[in-house]
Every structure is written in C-alpha cells, then in structure tokens.
Amino acid sequence: MEKMKVLAEWSYDPAKPFRGYTGKTLKVNVGDMTFESKDVSEDMKDKFTGGRGFGLKLLWDSVKDTTKWNDPENEVVISGGPLCGVTQYPGMGKFYAVFVSPLTDQTYDSNAGGHFGPLLKFAGWDAIEIQGKARKDVVVVVDADEKKVKILESPFDDVNAYTVTEALHEYFGDPDDINDRRFSSVLTAGKGAETSFWGCINSSFWDSHRKMPRLKQAGRGGGGTILRDKKIAAVVVKTHDLSGTANNPADVDTLTRLGAKLHKEIISLDSKQCRMRTAGTPHLNEIMNEYHLLPTNNYKFGQHKDADNIHSKVYEKMFTQGIADGCWYGCTMACAKAVDGYELKTGPWKGKKITVDGPEYETAAGLGSNVGVFDPEWTTETNFYADHYGLDTISLGTGIAFVCECYELGLISKDNTNGLDLKFGNKDDIMELLHRLGEGKDDFALMVGKGIHKMKDLFAEKFGADRKVMERIGMEGQGIEVSEYVPKESIAQWGGYFLTLKGPQHDEAWLIFMDRVNKQLPTFEDKAEALHYFPNFRTWFSLVGLCKLPWNDIEPEDNATKHSPQEAARVPEHVQNYVDIFEAVTGKKITKEELVLQSERVYNFQRVFQLRLGKGTRKFHNIPDRALGPVWADEWEARTEYYDNELKAGGIDPAGLSSQEKCDRLQKIRREQWELLVDTVYKRRGWDKNGIPTVKKLKELGMDIPEVIAVVEKHAKPEDQWKD
Amino acid sequence: MITVNGEPMEWKREMTVRDIIDAKRYVFPLLAVWIDSVPVPRDDFDITEVPDNANVQIIHMISGG
Numbered sequence: 001m002e003k004m005k006v007l008a009e010w011s012y013d014p015a016k017p018f019r020g021y022t023g024k025t026l027k028v029n030v031g032d033m034t035f036e037s038k039d040v041s042e043d044m045k046d047k048f049t050g051g052r053g054f055g056l057k058l059l060w061d062s063v064k065d066t067t068k069w070n071d072p073e074n075e076v077v078i079s080g081g082p083l084c085g086v087t088q089y090p091g092m093g094k095f096y097a098v099f100v101s102p103l104t105d106q107t108y109d110s111n112a113g114g115h116f117g118p119l120l121k122f123a124g125w126d127a128i129e130i131q132g133k134a135r136k137d138v139v140v141v142v143d144a145d146e147k148k149v150k151i152l153e154s155p156f157d158d159v160n161a162y163t164v165t166e167a168l169h170e171y172f173g174d175p176d177d178i179n180d181r182r183f184s185s186v187l188t189a190g191k192g193a194e195t196s197f198w199g200c201i202n203s204s205f206w207d208s209h210r211k212m213p214r215l216k217q218a219g220r221g222g223g224g225t226i227l228r229d230k231k232i233a234a235v236v237v238k239t240h241d242l243s244g245t246a247n248n249p250a251d252v253d254t255l256t257r258l259g260a261k262l263h264k265e266i267i268s269l270d271s272k273q274c275r276m277r278t279a280g281t282p283h284l285n286e287i288m289n290e291y292h293l294l295p296t297n298n299y300k301f302g303q304h305k306d307a308d309n310i311h312s313k314v315y316e317k318m319f320t321q322g323i324a325d326g327c328w329y330g331c332t333m334a335c336a337k338a339v340d341g342y343e344l345k346t347g348p349w350k351g352k353k354i355t356v357d358g359p360e361y362e363t364a365a366g367l368g369s370n371v372g373v374f375d376p377e378w379t380t381e382t383n384f385y386a387d388h389y390g391l392d393t394i395s396l397g398t399g400i401a402f403v404c405e406c407y408e409l410g411l412i413s414k415d416n417t418n419g420l421d422l423k424f425g426n427k428d429d430i431m432e433l434l435h436r437l438g439e440g441k442d443d444f445a446l447m448v449g450k451g452i453h454k455m456k457d458l459f460a461e462k463f464g465a466d467r468k469v470m471e472r473i474g475m476e477g478q479g480i481e482v483s484e485y486v487p488k489e490s491i492a493q494w495g496g497y498f499l500t501l502k503g504p505q506h507d508e509a510w511l512i513f514m515d516r517v518n519k520q521l522p523t524f525e526d527k528a529e530a531l532h533y534f535p536n537f538r539t540w541f542s543l544v545g546l547c548k549l550p551w552n553d554i555e556p557e558d559n560a561t562k563h564s565p566q567e568a569a570r571v572p573e574h575v576q577n578y579v580d581i582f583e584a585v586t587g588k589k590i591t592k593e594e595l596v597l598q599s600e601r602v603y604n605f606q607r608v609f610q611l612r613l614g615k616g617t618r619k620f621h622n623i624p625d626r627a628l629g630p631v632w633a634d635e636w637e638a639r640t641e642y643y644d645n646e647l648k649a650g651g652i653d654p655a656g657l658s659s660q661e662k663c664d665r666l667q668k669i670r671r672e673q674w675e676l677l678v679d680t681v682y683k684r685r686g687w688d689k690n691g692i693p694t695v696k697k698l699k700e701l702g703m704d705i706p707e708v709i710a711v712v713e714k715h716a717k718p719e720d721q722w723k724d
Numbered sequence: 725m726i727t728v729n730g731e732p733m734e735w736k737r738e739m740t741v742r743d744i745i746d747a748k749r750y751v752f753p754l755l756a757v758w759i760d761s762v763p764v765p766r767d768d769f770d771i772t773e774v775p776d777n778a779n780v781q782i783i784h785m786i787s788g789g
Contacts, residue, residue, distance in 0.1 A: 272766075273753050290751045513752070513784035519730045520783070555785055560756030561763040565783045568756055 001171050004139060004152040010035035014124030014144040014241070018248045020082030020585040021045065025058060026125045028140055028149060030230055031072050031132025035149050040126055047703065049543035051081030052109045053602040054127045055098030056609060059107065062131060065612055069102035069222065070229050072133045076201070078187075078235075079127035080117030082586050084545025086330070087244045088252070088259035089581060090266065091547035093118050093328020095203070101221040101502075102197040103395075103451045104479035106615040107606060108221030108502050109542060113327030113336065114203030114214075115185040116237055117545055122246045123239040134231040139168070144239035145183075154233035160388045160438075161188040161202040161215060162354070164234050169206060169213045172238050182206035183242060186213070187235040189224030190390025195440025196449025198395040199224025202387060209323045214338065215357050216327050219392035220505055221480065228390070244330075250587035258577050258584075259330065266332045266554050274553045275312070280325075280337035281361035281549075282315040288365065292639070293486045293512060295370040297424045298401035299475050299626055300635050302486040306374040310364055314376050333550050339380050347385055347435050356384040359393075365484035366397020371404055372424025382434055389438030394505075395451060396437075398481035400430060402452050402474050411465035418444045452476040472625040478503035478615070488629050490516040491673055492527040498623040499531060499681050501606050507548070509534035514569060524676055528684040537570070539599035544582065550574070601701045604686075604693045605708065611692060612711045618691040621678060628670040633659035683722060690720040728780045735776045741769040744780060754785040 012035075015022040027036040040054075048057045055077035063073050077098045086092040095117030101108035120128060123144035130140065137154035156164050165186045174180035186204040193199025201218040227235075245252055270276055275283045285307070288294040292302030319337040327336040339356040359367070359379050367382040368374065386393045400422075406412045407422040414421060418436075420429040436445035447458045452474045459465035475482040480503035487493040487504075492515035497504035511530050515521045521530055541548045556562075556573045563572055575592050583589050590598070610616030629646075630636045636643050636659040644654040647662055650669040654662050682689065686697030695712055698704045726735045728744055736743070741757050741764055757764040757772075758781040764772050774780060 275753075287752050290749055510786065513786055517729065517750075518781070518783045522730075552786060555754060557766075560783070560785070561765055565756065565758060565781050568783065569785060571785075 001155065001167050004155055004171075007138065007151045007153055008033035008035075009148050009150040011148055012037060012124065014147060014239070016124075016248065017085075017121055017246060019250055019587050020247050021050070022121060022124050022126050024125055025054065025127040025129065026142065026149065027129040027131065028151070029132035030130065030134040030138055030140065030151055030232060033151055047601055047705075048605075049081065049598045049602065050126065051079050051084070051545050052096040052098055052539070052542040054079040054081075055096055055109065056107060056602065056606055058127060058129050059098050059100070060609060062129065063100060065614070067100055067613070068105060069100050069226060073131060074100045074226060075129045075131045076223055076226050077127055077129045078116070078120065080121050081543055081545030083581060085118035085121050085247050086249070086255060086581070086585060087328075088255040088330060089550075089577070090259070090262055090326075090331040090333045091328075091550040092330070092545060094541070094545050094547050095120070095218070096542050096545075097201055097218045097223045099221070099223050099226050100613065101480070102225050103222050103453065104503055104615070106478070106502070106610040106613045108223070108480075110201070110218040110220045110223055111542060112201060112203040112218035113205070113216040113547060115182070115205040115328065116187055116203045118328060119183075119185045119237045119239055119242070122241050123237050128235075130230065130232065130235065132230065137231050137233045139233055140235045142235075142237045144241060156233050158191075159188070159194070159228070159233050160190045161390055162388050164188045165202065165204045165213045165215065168234055168236055169204065172236060178211055179206070179208050181213070182208060183240050184236055184238045187227070188233070188390065189227045190388060190438070191440055192386075192389030192391040192438040192449070193224035194228035195446060196391065196437055197222045197225050197451050197454070198392045198399070198449055199226070199228060199390050200387070200392045201227060202390065205327055210340070210355060212355060214327070214336065214355070215387050216336065217387065217392070219394060221502065224390045247585055249585040251584040254580055254584035258580060262550065262554075262577065263332045265556060266550070269557060270333070270554055273555065275316075276333050276335040276549065276553055278319070278321060279312040279316045280319065280335040282359065282364045283312045284361045285315070285364055286311050288485065291512075291517065292489065295365055295401070295484050295486050297372050298370065298405040298473060299482070299486050299488070300405070300632070301638050304369055304374065307369065309374040310368055310376055310379070315359070315364065318376060318380065331547075331550075333554065335549060342380055342384070344384065345381060346431050347438075354384060356380050357387060359383045362484045363393040363397070366394050366401075368397075370397050370401040370484060371430055373427055373430070375427060378427050378431070382431065385434055385438060391437060394483050395481040396434070397484065398475050399448060399452055399455070400433065402455065403448055404430075405473055406459060406465060406470065409469065411469060412459055412463050416444060416463045418442055420444075451479065452481055453479040472631050474624055475626055476504070476624070477622060478620050480504065482627065485510070485512065487512070487627050491677055492521050492530055494623055494627060494674060495527065495531040495677055495681055496534075498627065499621055499678065500535070501603065501610065508538060518565070520566060520569070524680040525684075527677060528680040531681045532684045533596070536596045536599040536603055537575075539603050540578070540595055543598060543602060546578075551578075597701070601703050604698060604701060605703055607687070607691075607693055608698075608708050608711050611715055616691065617715070618678065618689070621691060623674055625667055628674060629666050630663045631667070633663065636663050688716060688720040689722065690717070692716050692720070694721070726774060726776065726778045726780055729782060735774070739774050741772045741774060741780075744774065745769065745782065748782070750782060750784070752784045752786070756783045756785055757781065758783075
C-alpha cells in the first residue's frame, strides 16, 4: 500500500494510565480537521465512572436538543472504562460506542471486544470523540508510538471491513515482524453501513495464531452508519506500550489472585456448564429450541423440527478447536470462535477461502431459524458478508424475518422486491438480498436497510401494505429490531426488551428463565424488582469496560449450594470479584450496593438524555403484539394445549372459540398486563407515570446536575406524578 | 404428589432429581436444585431421591442473555 497522504496532524504526549484512568479524553473533528484534549475531572469519574458513562457525558456536551444522527455535531464516542485492559481476569477488553442512532433518533450504546478499547487507553486516552463530516474518505489514526493523531486521506475504493482492516494492520505493522501487527487495532464499517441504518462498527484484534486480523462488532444501533456518514473509512489506534500492568493498578496481587481463581473455574467447569470454550454462544441453539425461545419465522414460533441441523455440536465441529480464541488477552473463556478455511459460495469474493468470526448465537438464530433457514454453512456465509459489508447481524436477521412474513402475507410482492422470492427459508434469494444491501444500489434493499420501523412507513406508502398488520408483527421497539429470543411467554422479559433505555437488546435483562421456568418472579412487584436490579447491575459492565459472559456463563461449583435460589441467580462470588477488582484497579473501595448505584446514575442520566432528544417518555416504550403473544391462528395451533391453558388462567373458556378468536382474546389480556408492568416498573425505578425520572430520584443519586434537572422540569407534568 | 417450581407433579417411588429434570425436559446445563430448601449438589442429581410431598425448586441459573 502506498503512503497515505496526511490531511491534518497533531502532536500529543501520551498520558500513562494511573489506577485505570489516563485522565484525558481526545476529540477529533474530521470536518474542520481539529484536535482537542480534555481533562477528566474527579466529578466526572464519580458521576459517570467511565466507558458508556463517559461516552454519554461527552456526547451530552457536544450535541443540541435537536441533533439528528446525520448532523455534523453528532459523534461516535468510544471509551473502555477504568477496568478495560486488565489482563489478569477474563473478559476485560470491551469498549462502548455511544452516539445518536439513525434507527432510534436517540442515544445508543453498543459494545465490542477486540483490542481497540485497551489500546486506546494505553495510547493515552480514556475516550475518543469523533465529530464532524469529512469531505472525502479519511482514516483517523491515534499513534502513541509517534505521539501523533492524524487524519489521513483514505486510499480505499473498497471500504468493506476485511479489505480495509487487513491493509491497515499491514500498513502500521513492522514489515519484518508480522506479529508486530498486534500493536494496532482498526475500527471499520463497510459499504452496507453507508447505505443502510444497520451499520455496525467492526473492531479488530490481531490473531497471533492465525496470523491475521479478526473482527468483533459493536453491532447494534447504526454506529457504523454514522462512521460512513462522516466519511470515515477507518479509525486506527497504535501503541507498543502494552503490558499486564499498563493500567497501573492499585493492587496487582489481588487482580492476579482473583484471575487465577476464575481461570481455574473456567478450565475445570466450562465443559460441564456452557461449553463456551468449544462451542461459544451457539451452545444456546438447542437449549432455546427446547424451551420454545428460538425465534423461528419472525418469532411466530419458538421451536422447529429442523433445529437439530443448527445444534451446537454441528457448530462445534465447524469451529477450529484448540486455539486460544479470546478477543482480549487473558480471557480463558475464549468464546470468540471462528470457522477457518471456509470457501465462499456467493458474492464478490465467491471462491475465496476465508476465516469467519462466529457465528455467535444471535447470528445463528437471526440469520438462521428466524428467517426459516437451518443450514449452518449458509448462516456462516451470511455472517461473513454482514461483517464485511458492515451490517449488524441481529437487525439484519430480524429485519429480513419481517420482510419474509410481509411477503408471505401478501403485503409485498415480487414486483416490489425487484424479483426476489422472499419466502421464509428461501436461502438463495435471501442471500441475494444481503448482497444487494451490501452493494447499496437496489431500491428495495435500500428500503429494507432502513430498519423495520421505517420499513412499515415505506411499505405502506409505496406498496399499499396494511400498516396495522405490520405494526402487529414488526419486532422492533423504539426503532430498533429485537434480538434473538422469543419474549412472548415471559411478562418480565417484555420489560427486559421493551422497557429499556435504547430498545429491545438483551443486554439489560434476560429474565425468561427466572420468570417463566423458575417461577421466581410471581408478582408484578417481583418482576419490577428484577427490572430494576438486573439492568442496573448489567449497566455496570458498560461503565468499566467488561464483557458480561464471565459473570454468569460460568459459575462457581458451590454457587447453588452456598446461596438461596434468589441470591444464587446473581452469582454472588463473581459480583464480589468485580467489587474487589474495581478497588484493585482504581484504589477506590466500593460495595456491591455502590456498584449498582454507579450504574443507576448513568442509567437515569441516559433516560433524561433520551428525553432531551425528544424521546424518553412512555409512548416510546411500545411493544408489538407479536412480542406479547400469538398473533395468527397457526402460532396458537403450534401449542394449542399450552395456549388454551393460558386463556383459562386469564378467566376465559376457550371452548367454542376459533384459534384466531383465542389469539385476539389472549392479546387483550396481555396488553392489560403490559400496562400494569409499565406502571410497576416505572414506580420501582423512581420514574413518574410518563417514564421520566423524578427530581427526587436524581437528587438521591447525586445526579441533580442543573442542566439535567432543567430537562426533567421542562417535560414533567403534575398529573403524571404518583399520588402515593 | 410433589411440587416442582410451584406446579404439582406426580411422585413415583425412587424418583431422583435427574428423573424430574428429564421429565421436564430441562436441558439447560446450569441447573441448581433445592428440595425443601436444602440444596442438592449438581454431581448428586442422579442419586438424590425425592421424597413424596417434597417442594422442589429447579432453578435455571442464567440471568442474562
């Protein structure tokens, strides 16, 4: 590759991390080609902790109340958090990207593994804000070795992820030492990200075993779309200042001790528990099918007779075994599985042998059962091209599933799809749709790539499709597609998906087993308590730079015998590990209650941020009928006895009713339950009837920042306050 | 008769924890079991018999997707 032209550059002196923080954040504006360093205050650490918290704080300071996703002042802010980069304990290399989303028109946060988060910090920055819009494609480079930040002219005609990532790892590496490429990490999107709203941010790490870069994704919310809107082909970070103590932690012995214990736990127990080291997250495939939770044909069903074709044992055989597949150093969970030597059968790289990162469970289900396909090779191929084109596999899977159902219901036809026969399971035509999304020229594919929320408008307006039917079956909330679990039989999970800050992603709470199988949440107050605790506990991972999998995809052998059922579900020993690790890195002592408090501060701040952007009230916490229960007769008839009993439990005798009438009656009952859930959860969270955090709550949390209070006071109404 | 996660289930002589798990088709590997509030180690599921009238809790430990 020829030397890239420097458009702008800026020198800096990389700050060394101390107790997990560098104390500096970087702002790069690719529009006016400026650079800025900002100090991190103690107050910012206290209120926002780091990671997603820092991202939201910096974004808040940079946007207006009216900012839309494609306004130049919108940013992609990336931050790892104070624990990011620890190598002694598994799962500590995540970053969180924060931005105003093209799908939801409010803030979104999305996380990825790979080496970018840790290397950014070791290059001197607790966060990077990327703002502005370049006039032509650029590459942003943070090079701590040269002590420079640069904006380079992009040489890439093909902006797809693997093309750009491979070239840049080579470009910034020592030509005489291929493994020197591990000191860089590259963020990319792709051509599909440019023309759809489903753009993901790919984050690379150099795989020293395979001698190639691998890609992890901050998939959700359209962050990659924003990168491409800003004409950013890539963001590169580079530093050789990499070691097991680069965070300069307060107590490395504690980190080593806790890490050693968890490593031992994972090595000895994983094969008997979740098999993350050999199967990765697809270990869930057959489990979800057994419990009627595997989304099939746009979430109509939770089980399918061909599910054995996508059994985790099939994927386990496809994945290369015996390689340490951690996406950050020190992660013995090693669930970043890959298919090596896969020969592509379609698309621009047809015939080429490549390595595919994944598929993970979400992709195996989304670009598998949910679109009616039970062919792991086909799913593997879609996974590769989705990453390459920069498309989120979850939104892609759920979005195409919606299109297929619209097609089968006759709401859209082959005339509308430009000749594609988009029935569930029609592998060739669905694959072709993916390539058209990646190419970004076909007008139907362009509509699809805008996401379900906008597809409903477009299909109604352009094709006369029935809007009411699409509202019932379109699996989206707040503008973003539902991730890959069937939520309809768990009232608590309705909230886990649809009473969230940013839309139905499962990173806030996954309560289906607790609620529906374990029967641990019998009352609405119990469900609300879970919908308070778990979102707040889990938010903490996003503040400090952690992957949540080592928390509860492995558990100590005595977890269940040491604790009560209610306590055991929280995996207390691992929670205590996180409390101890926070102190060991930062030197600040916290309790497990304060850990949740750190999250609650940011959680409520983000809720107010949504309000500031014109969202964040009750009417945006919408749930489609398909998420509440069966919509059509065939869904009912797939589980007649079960659903008849559900109706009886609601006080209705199913005798004499048609299946469609039964569906409609159950929908009515569940819609009322939904409203009750919303009220109960809002009360527990300290929000008013309209879903707005109260001033009292913000004061309790120490988040009574004047400009935050001003937003609340502008929108809160006396009639929305609870009387008791 | 016994109770499993709050629901009645017919009791059988020499019934073990594993028999209940199989009957319920609980294939998830991270299960934790309590019989009348007493925990049963995972390695003992096959050999632990469940007495008649027992209150059995079979908890799927996952609390996050």
